[in-house]
Amino acid sequence: MEDAKNALDLGYILSFSGSCTYLKNDFLREAAKYVPKDMFTIETDSPYLTPQKMRGRANEPSFIPYTAEVLAEARGESVSDIMENALINASRVLELPIDTSKHIN
Numbered sequence: 001m002e003d004a005k006n007a008l009d010l011g012y013i014l015s016f017s018g019s020c021t022y023l024k025n026d027f028l029r030e031a032a033k034y035v036p037k038d039m040f041t042i043e044t045d046s047p048y049l050t051p052q053k054m055r056g057r058a059n060e061p062s063f064i065p066y067t068a069e070v071l072a073e074a075r076g077e078s079v080s081d082i083m084e085n086a087l088i089n090a091s092r093v094l095e096l097p098i099d100t101s102k103h104i105n
Contacts, residue, residue: 004031008039013093015043018051018059021070029074041090042067042082 004014014035020028032040047058051066068082075082084100091098 001027001031001034004035008035012039013089014040016040016067016071017043017045018049018054018063018067019045020074021052021067023052029070032071032074037081037085038089040071040086041093042071042086 007014014031016028016032019025020032042064044059044061044064046060050057050059051063051070053066054063064086065079065083068079068086071077072079072082087098088100090096091100
């Protein structure tokens with residue numbers, strides 16, 4: 001938790017992978033509660049760190065919603081809000097030419 005706070009204080013964007021879905025990683029879900037909505041994104045780290053629901057398979061981008069579900073539960077938000085914020089943040093940080101206005105409700 002302290003590492004997450006320090007990283008945020010330095011202006012870093014935090015990225016959550018499938019490891020936040022693992023039962024023993026409560027500390028990652030706890031950290032996710034406090035990350036501002038414009039300071040996080042979701043990654044796969046493919047082919048590793050497959051979300052808990054898909055363990056035993058190689059990780060892939062189509063599994064991101066499983067990570068988003070866990071983040072949504074931890075943060076008390078909807079999965080669509082988590083996915084939307086992650087897309088907007090990744091687009092901003094990586095300077096991707098994605099029109100994120102299409103994804104805003």
